[in-house]
Amino acid sequence: xxxxxxxxxxxxxxxxxxxxxxxxxxxxxxxxxxxxxxxxxxxxxxxxxxxxxxxxxxxxxxxxxxxxxxxxxxxxxxxxxxxxxxxxxxxxxxxxxxxxxxxxxxxxxxxxxxxxxxxxxxxxxxxxxxxxxxxxxxxxxxxxxxxxxxxxxxxxxxxxxxxxxxxxxxxxxxxxxxxxxxxxxxxxxxxxxxxxxxxxxxxxxxxxxxxxxxxxxxxxxxxxxxxxxxxxxxxxxxxxxxxxxxxxxxxxxxxxxxxxxxxxxxxxxxxxxxxxxxxxxxxxxxxxxxxxxxxxxxxxxxxxxxxxxxxxxxxxxxxxxxxxxxxxxxxxxxxxxxxxxxxxxxxxxxxxxxxxxxxxxxxxxxxxxxxxxxxxxxxxxxxxxxxxxxxxxxxxxxxxxxxxxxxxxxxxxxxxxxxxxxxxxxxx
Numbered sequence: 001x002x003x004x005x006x007x008x009x010x011x012x013x014x015x016x017x018x019x020x021x022x023x024x025x026x027x028x029x030x031x032x033x034x035x036x037x038x039x040x041x042x043x044x045x046x047x048x049x050x051x052x053x054x055x056x057x058x059x060x061x062x063x064x065x066x067x068x069x070x071x072x073x074x075x076x077x078x079x080x081x082x083x084x085x086x087x088x089x090x091x092x093x094x095x096x097x098x099x100x101x102x103x104x105x106x107x108x109x110x111x112x113x114x115x116x117x118x119x120x121x122x123x124x125x126x127x128x129x130x131x132x133x134x135x136x137x138x139x140x141x142x143x144x145x146x147x148x149x150x151x152x153x154x155x156x157x158x159x160x161x162x163x164x165x166x167x168x169x170x171x172x173x174x175x176x177x178x179x180x181x182x183x184x185x186x187x188x189x190x191x192x193x194x195x196x197x198x199x200x201x202x203x204x205x206x207x208x209x210x211x212x213x214x215x216x217x218x219x220x221x222x223x224x225x226x227x228x229x230x231x232x233x234x235x236x237x238x239x240x241x242x243x244x245x246x247x248x249x250x251x252x253x254x255x256x257x258x259x260x261x262x263x264x265x266x267x268x269x270x271x272x273x274x275x276x277x278x279x280x281x282x283x284x285x286x287x288x289x290x291x292x293x294x295x296x297x298x299x300x301x302x303x304x305x306x307x308x309x310x311x312x313x314x315x316x317x318x319x320x321x322x323x324x325x326x327x328x329x330x331x332x333x334x335x336x337x338x339x340x341x342x343x344x345x346x347x348x349x350x351x352x353x354x355x356x357x358x359x360x361x362x363x364x365x366x367x368x369x370x371x372x373x374x375x376x377x378x379x380x381x382x383x384x385x386x387x388x389x390x391x392x393x394x395x396x397x398x399x400x401x402x403x404x405x406x407x408x409x410x411x412x413x414x415x416x417x418x419x420x421x422x423x424x425x426x427x428x
Contacts, residue, residue: 014416022409029402035390036399042388051387058384064157065377072370075153075163076363082141082168083359085134089142089171090352092123092130096188096318097345099123103328103338113329113338120318120328120341124173124189128316131172132227138258140224142355144170144185155369163369165362169355174316174323186348187323193314195225195290204304206235208282208294213308219266220288223258228312231257233293236303241279247295248273249287260288320344 034043042048042055102108103116134142139151150164174191195215199207207213229252238244249257262268263276266288276283278297286292291310319325320340328337 012416012420014419015413018409018413018416022406022413025402025405025409029399029406032395032399032402035395036392039390039392040388041390048387055384055388058380058387061157062377062380062384065373065380068154068156068161068373069370069377071154072366072373075151075155075165076366076370078136078141078151079165079359079363079366081136082134083356083363085130085142086171086352086356086359088130089127090349090356092127093345093349093352096120096123097342097349100338100341100345104335104342106335110329110334113334116338117318117328121189121316124316124318127171127173127186127188131170132224142168142171143224144168144172145222145224153366155366156373163366167355167358169351171352171355173318174314185351188344188348189316189318190323191314191316195310195312195314197291197308197310200230200307200309202306204299204306206233206296206299206304206306208296213310214292214294215290215310216266216286216292217290219286220260220268220270222270223260223266223287223289225290225312226310229310231291231308231310233295233306233308234303235278235295235299235305237278237299237301239301241277243275243277245276245278246273247276247285249289249291257289260286263287266292322348 031047035041042052045052099116099120103113108116131143132140134140139145146166146168147170148166150166151168153163153165155161155163169185171186173186173188197213197215199213231252232250232254234248234250236246236248238246247259247263249259251257256272258270258272259274260266260268261271261274263274263283263285266286268288270288274285276285276295278295278299280297282294282297284292284294290312291308293306293308318328318341320328320337321344325344326337326340328334328341330337
């Protein structure tokens, strides 16, 4: 700092020194007050460029870990849905074994065993219903779709931090909900008959008369059989002659459903719509989930709909050794067949319990993952806090200090401005 010389008044060095000190104090006071007002140590890039860069990365990771925690919670809820479905199937198989035990006793006559058979058949159908309804965001969880294909959960902030779940086998009592319409890992019953579909409303003339709808086998490994109900086929005709005509299948709530993209046989990938060419000929579309329709060619540009009533019909028959086995009430060996069924059901129960254990193990793994991610998020947030946020007690002390220095600097500036006036005494 320059030395003040009051004998040279053309430049008031003392006042300039005091003014510089006041301005410096004002800047520091402004910084302290900004930090107190915002709670942040870094309020602009100039405050700490390196610190801001580090803090931004830490904050990004912290937010990513928060999303991962949410994903883990959703994954646990998904597995809880699967667990509930498997649990109900377990209960049904236990009840089936109890009924088989009754039928294995010769205290039961033919009519009683026929009644037991009917109840067992109903139980088998209920198992298929449970499999069809155990889904999450249209993805069926226990119909074999995720036996080899993995459910992938993003459980970390990095792109590669993924937890996969697979091995969820097909728990259908028959094959109707399975990949390619078969492949049930339980296969407790035979199922005769087939689904049926009929035109309900087609005011737009979209479907071909007489062969408007057909029920076919489930042909897509990514799809499950339709449940009984009413569905809408919607076609949006384009103006060209290429594959610019869009076909959709809507559920009862008018939501687009996943359908096959290779529409001629219903296999291949899936999406919520498919593109075809209806400019020159009728086109038969197999949605891959049990429904097939024949669409009329040559419609004008616009949107057309037709309502289809779909019925998942069929008769269930539980047999002694599962699908393809012997009848339970055939001839004099009725009791023996029911005893064989008891053994069969014990094996199926072990299969279902194995899936329950697998789901429990996955859930437990996610519990540990959740604890790990939560600890990481807290530690990253602490690092971010240390760099980015202000120490409020320290800033309050600094603010008080700089306010005092501001007042003293103002006082000294006033005195420095008065100092040159003392030279006037030399001219008296």
